[in-house]
Amino acid sequence: GESVGLHLPTLSVQEGDNSIINCAYSNSASDYFIWYKQESGKGPQFIIDIRSNMDKRQGQRVTVLLNKTVKHLSLQIAATQPGDSAVYFCAENISGGSYIPTFGRGTSLIVHP
Amino acid sequence: GAGVSQSPRYKVAKRGQDVALRCDPISGHVSLFWYQQALGQGPEFLTYFQNEAQLDKSGLPSDRFFAERPEGSVSTLKIQRTQQEDSAVYLCASSLVQGSVGTEAFFGQGTRLTVV
Numbered sequence: 001g002e003s004v005g006l007h008l009p010t011l012s013v014q015e016g017d018n019s020i021i022n023c024a025y026s027n028s029a030s031d032y033f034i035w036y037k038q039e040s041g042k043g044p045q046f047i048i049d050i051r052s053n054m055d056k057r058q059g060q061r062v063t064v065l066l067n068k069t070v071k072h073l074s075l076q077i078a079a080t081q082p083g084d085s086a087v088y089f090c091a092e093n094i095s096g097g098s099y100i101p102t103f104g105r106g107t108s109l110i111v112h113p
Numbered sequence: 114g115a116g117v118s119q120s121p122r123y124k125v126a127k128r129g130q131d132v133a134l135r136c137d138p139i140s141g142h143v144s145l146f147w148y149q150q151a152l153g154q155g156p157e158f159l160t161y162f163q164n165e166a167q168l169d170k171s172g173l174p175s176d177r178f179f180a181e182r183p184e185g186s187v188s189t190l191k192i193q194r195t196q197q198e199d200s201a202v203y204l205c206a207s208s209l210v211q212g213s214v215g216t217e218a219f220f221g222q223g224t225r226l227t228v229v
Contacts, residue, residue, distance in 0.1 A: 008153050043117070043204050043220030044156065089155050100146075100169065103155030 008087060010108045019077040021107045023090035028071060030092035034101060035064060035075045039086045047075070047088075051095075077109075085111045115139065117207050117221035125227045126195045134190045134224045138207030142219075145188050147180055148204040150223070156204055162188060195228045202226070 013019050025033065031052035036044035050057045050064045050073075057064050063076040073090050087108050091101035118137040126132050138145050143164050148156035149172075158172040164185035173180070177195075182188040192199055202225045208218040 041222065043206070043222050045220070046218070091155075100158045100161065100172075103157070106153075106155050 008106055008108045010110060012110045012112065013080050015080060015082060015111055015113050017080055019080045019084070019109060019111075021075045021077075021088050021109065023073040023075075023104050023107075025071050025073060025090065025092040025104070027092060027094070027102070028068075029094050030102075032093040032095050032101075033064070033066060033073055034091045034093070035062075035073075036089045036091065036103075037084075037086045038089065038106070044089060080109075080111050082111045082113055085109055117205055117219050119203075119205050119221035119224050121224060122222065123225050123227075125229060128196060128228055129194050130228075131191065131193045132195055132226065134192075134203050134226070136188045136190070136205030136207075136221060138186065138188070138205070139209075139219060140186075142207035142209050143185075144208040144210065144218070145182060146206040146208075146218070147188070147190050148206065149174075150202040150204055152201070159190070159203075192226075195226075197228050200226055200228045 034049045035047040037047050038044045048059045048062050048064050050066050055066050061078045065074045077084055087106045089106045090104045093101040117139055120135045124132055145162040147159040149159055150156040160173055160180045161169040162182040165182050177193045179191045202223040204220055204223045206218045206220045
């Protein structure tokens with residue numbers, strides 16, 4: 001049978017472009033959000049997090065934007081490099097409640113040299 | 114090594130066989146998490162340990178799945194009578210901070226289990 005789970009959303013960009021990866025979360029009570037990067041054959045790696053009392057947080061070449069009104073997160077990667085090619089997951093969590101974040105499905109980022 | 118180590122990296126099991134997957138967390142990390150990741154999907158929580166205590170096993174899909182961490186360090190995830198739907202990558206993460214999988218948590222490379 002068809003394995004629909006294999007077809008991750010994919011974003012293809014050229015090296016040097018900016019990338020924007022989007023994520024819709026499900027629980028309006030979630031107040032802590034994390035972006036992970038997962039390269040092929042490796043476990044997820046923490047990139048950046050944000051709490052619900054913020055709407056923007058910047059790291060090195062990455063920015064996370066949070067829109068609680070529409071329950072939407074985005075990860076912006078500046079000057080994308082081939083080494084950024086990976087699957088990116090957002091995860092949501094509720095502080096003080098379950099400490100177990102719920103992961104989204106993931107977006108595959110492909111960076112062309 | 115300094116990271117979370119999982120073994121074996123790959124495991125092929127015949128349907129009905131029992132398997133044991135090992136996780137060596139980072140030394141001193143009190144929290145340990147197991148996740149199951151199906152192909153093309155995000156990781157799904159299985160169970161959580163704080164030291165040797167299994168505080169949450171709500172994600173274990175059936176009573177064929179069992180996890181232990183008897184001395185609060187190495188953990189083993191055991192799957193009895195494996196079935197094809199158990200085929201997935203099993204990820205372990207450890208954290209110095211109690212119950213956190215944010216900045217303080219580190220994932221291993223995972224064990225890819227294929228049940229044939």
